[in-house]
Amino acid sequence: MAKQSYVSLGERLMLGIDKLLSNVLHSPPYRWSSGILRRIGLSGRTLVIAVPWIWLLLFFLIPFIIVLKISFAETRWLGTPPYSPLFEWVNNQYLQVKFNLGNYLFLLQDSLYLKAFLSSLKVAGVSTVFCLLLGYPMAYGIARANAKWRNTLLLLIILPFWTSFLLRVYAWMGLLGNNGLINQILQGVGLVNEPVTMLNTDFAMYIGIVYSYLPFMILPLYSNLEKHDLTLLEAAVDLGCKPFKAFLAITLPLSVPGIIAGSMLVFIPAVGEFVIPRLLGGTDSLMIGRVLWDEYFLNRNWPIASAVAIALLILLVIPIMIFQRYQMQEAGGLARR
Amino acid sequence: MNNRSYFLLTALVLGFAFLYVPILSMVVYSFNESRLVTVWGGFSVKWYGELFENRQMLQAAWLSLRIATVTATGAVIIGTLAGLVLARFGKFRTRTIFAGMVTAPLVMPEVITGLSLLLLFVALAPWPFVPDSRGFSTITIAHITLTMSYVTVVVQSRLSTMDDSLEEAAMDLGARPTKVFLLITLPIIAPAMISGWLLAFTLSLDDLVIASFTSGPSTNTLPMMIFSTVRRGVTPQINALATIMVAIVTVFVIIAGITMSRQERRRQMDMRLAAAAGKHQ
Numbered sequence: 001m002a003k004q005s006y007v008s009l010g011e012r013l014m015l016g017i018d019k020l021l022s023n024v025l026h027s028p029p030y031r032w033s034s035g036i037l038r039r040i041g042l043s044g045r046t047l048v049i050a051v052p053w054i055w056l057l058l059f060f061l062i063p064f065i066i067v068l069k070i071s072f073a074e075t076r077w078l079g080t081p082p083y084s085p086l087f088e089w090v091n092n093q094y095l096q097v098k099f100n101l102g103n104y105l106f107l108l109q110d111s112l113y114l115k116a117f118l119s120s121l122k123v124a125g126v127s128t129v130f131c132l133l134l135g136y137p138m139a140y141g142i143a144r145a146n147a148k149w150r151n152t153l154l155l156l157i158i159l160p161f162w163t164s165f166l167l168r169v170y171a172w173m174g175l176l177g178n179n180g181l182i183n184q185i186l187q188g189v190g191l192v193n194e195p196v197t198m199l200n201t202d203f204a205m206y207i208g209i210v211y212s213y214l215p216f217m218i219l220p221l222y223s224n225l226e227k228h229d230l231t232l233l234e235a236a237v238d239l240g241c242k243p244f245k246a247f248l249a250i251t252l253p254l255s256v257p258g259i260i261a262g263s264m265l266v267f268i269p270a271v272g273e274f275v276i277p278r279l280l281g282g283t284d285s286l287m288i289g290r291v292l293w294d295e296y297f298l299n300r301n302w303p304i305a306s307a308v309a310i311a312l313l314i315l316l317v318i319p320i321m322i323f324q325r326y327q328m329q330e331a332g333g334l335a336r337r
Numbered sequence: 338m339n340n341r342s343y344f345l346l347t348a349l350v351l352g353f354a355f356l357y358v359p360i361l362s363m364v365v366y367s368f369n370e371s372r373l374v375t376v377w378g379g380f381s382v383k384w385y386g387e388l389f390e391n392r393q394m395l396q397a398a399w400l401s402l403r404i405a406t407v408t409a410t411g412a413v414i415i416g417t418l419a420g421l422v423l424a425r426f427g428k429f430r431t432r433t434i435f436a437g438m439v440t441a442p443l444v445m446p447e448v449i450t451g452l453s454l455l456l457l458f459v460a461l462a463p464w465p466f467v468p469d470s471r472g473f474s475t476i477t478i479a480h481i482t483l484t485m486s487y488v489t490v491v492v493q494s495r496l497s498t499m500d501d502s503l504e505e506a507a508m509d510l511g512a513r514p515t516k517v518f519l520l521i522t523l524p525i526i527a528p529a530m531i532s533g534w535l536l537a538f539t540l541s542l543d544d545l546v547i548a549s550f551t552s553g554p555s556t557n558t559l560p561m562m563i564f565s566t567v568r569r570g571v572t573p574q575i576n577a578l579a580t581i582m583v584a585i586v587t588v589f590v591i592i593a594g595i596t597m598s599r600q601e602r603r604r605q606m607d608m609r610l611a612a613a614a615g616k617h618q
Contacts (some may be wrong), residue, residue: 005578017519017520018516018520019380021515021519021520022516025513025516026514039407043513045426045514047425048418048421048422049422049426049429049435051415051418051424052415052416052418052419052485052489053431054441055415055434055481055485056435056438056439056482057438059436059457059478059479059481059482060441060482061438062457063382063453063456064453066453066456066457067452067453070371071458081459081460119454134348135352135357137344137348137349137352138348138349138352140345140348141345141346141348141349145347145349147354149376149440149599151594152594153349156353156356156357157356157591157596158590159355159586159587159590160360161354162539162586162589163582163583163586164542164560164563164579164582165543165565166543166545166560166564166567167363167575167578167579167596168359168360170363170563170567170571170575170579171359171360171363171579172359173567173570173571174359174362174363174366174571174576175358175359175362175454176425179573180375181362211359211482211549213358214352214356216357243341243577244341249523261339264444265444268444268446269446269447270476271446271449272446272448272449273399273446274546275545275564276446277545278566278568279567289446289447289448292448292449292452293448293546295552296452297549302383302456303513305452306452306456308451309448309449309453312446312449313445313446313449316446317378318442320441320444320445322576323444324440326438326533326559
């Protein structure tokens with residue numbers, strides 16, 4: 001009986017909304033305004049497209065063009081803003097265009113930037129491999145787990161993602177410090193006499209990145225592995241294939257899209273990572289995100305910071321495009337089903 | 338149990354230990370009497386007391402909560418429209434560039450997004466109707482831009498798993514597009530919008546890099562406060578703060594999990610009843 005009343009309450013609510021809606025849609029102000037919009041050639045459809053379009057134009061595309069512009073400007077240490085204008089009217093007659101490639105040449109000449117780019121790629125690459133080695137068996141284990149447990153396990157993967165990223169990185173500062181938990185255990189067991197320096201090293205930085213980005217690897221892998229047709233594996237085993245060989249021949253190739261998606265989701269943000277190298281890495285850890293940050297906040301050199309940003313983006317264009325293609329394929333696959 | 342199952346089980350146990358030991362250790366040491374975070378000196382809640390007397394931290398938390406609320410609401414409105422456009426509007430002239438712009442912030446390094454928005458706000462500062470000091474409004478705009486992509490992806494994938502036959506039927510029966518959207522599409526995507534709102538809220542509450550770029554000198558969000566405290570080393574107050582956040586999130590996730598599994602069970606029961614009724618006819 002209780003269920004009956006719940007449904008009718010929902011129905012009553014819908015009828016109420018319907019009535020309210022038809023009152024609004026037939027009210028003179030709505031009809032007039034939609035009539036005016038239609039007369040100047042704007043349909044509701046255009047308006048719905050326009051709102052997110054204009055937002056993205058204003059706050060995504062234009063800022064990007066401004067960064068591009070400033071990366072070609074000269075630094076003016078004492079000016080506000082601290083860079084030279086790209087276009088200038090000379091005697092109100094000629095439009096002078098100063099296209100300065102100096103910032104990019106500087107990035108190539110000063111070995112600091114090249115090293116930072118290379119070491120960012122290395123750190124991101126190595127972290128991605130470790131995320132894959134740790135994440136693949138986990139995603140596989142969850143996908144093949146008892147259906148009763150699967151959602152709980154998945155929830156446990158997502159749960160850390162909802163707690164603060166910054167605080168999770170901070171947690172490792174407590175674990176890895178000289179009198180942190182790990183060193184206490186190592187000394188308690190008697191494996192080492194002196195505390196092992198782990199905080200502010202590359203080791204700590206790798207742990208932090210793998211730890212923070214592991215869920216991004218596991219989730220796309222899981223959603224791929226979960227869709228596999230298990231009868232293929234059964235058929236292979238029935239025909240005498242060893243389970244591990246069947247995994248190599250069937251599961252692994254089928255999961256390549258998941259591996260690509262997960263790897264890109266780890267690799268791309270890890271290249272530009274700032275917080276983890278700053279809190280866990282050593283003072284000499286050169287990550288390009290950190291260089292950009294220092295260039296802006298410490299040196300106040302806006303053109304160089306912009307040039308670093310553009311160079312970083314060029315570096316990431318290929319991985320980003322791979323990821324987007326994968327995203328569209330997935331979306332297309334969903335739509336076809 | 339064969340070798341493979343043992344291997345997968347070990348991987349799962351180790352993996353989950355890796356994910357949860359740091360969080361648990363942070364929680365445990367928040368109740369530590371000793372100032373040295375890593376040496377156990379007895380049970381105490383004094384760091385919680387100190388946290389609640391830290392006015393700067395409380396102000397920063399309040400600012401972050403306000404920014405996150407406005408951000409999540411704005412991101413859901415704009416992100417839902419974008420998701421609707423991508424899933425239901427078919428082809429239009431600028432679709433490719435639109436789709437690219439929507440998904441780009443998902444993978445763009447935060448330092449680039451932060452820098453580009455900051456340079457925009459600096460360039461816009463002399464214009465009329467633009468707030469001349471950076472703070473609440475600029476951080477919120479930046480966060481909406483970042484988080485609307487997440488809402489779009491969630492809403493779009495929800496819409497593409499649902500075919501549009503219901504909407505078409507309503508149109509055929511003479512309902513206007515606005516009415517179809519409000520009475521049919523909106524109830525379908527409501528769960529996606531709610532999870533999008535929560536996602537945007539969490540991302541905004543958690544963001545350090547973009548907020549640091551787009552805030553003015555006198556504005557401090559909670560992550561910025563945490564970062565400047567933590568940079569000087571480990572302090573028990575931060576452990577207390579982390580414990581509170583973990584507790585809130587855990588309670589929310591458990592409630593959400595229970596509600597979802599209940600709905601799922603009810604839907605399955607309804608379907609079984611419907612199937613049984615169908616057979617009797």
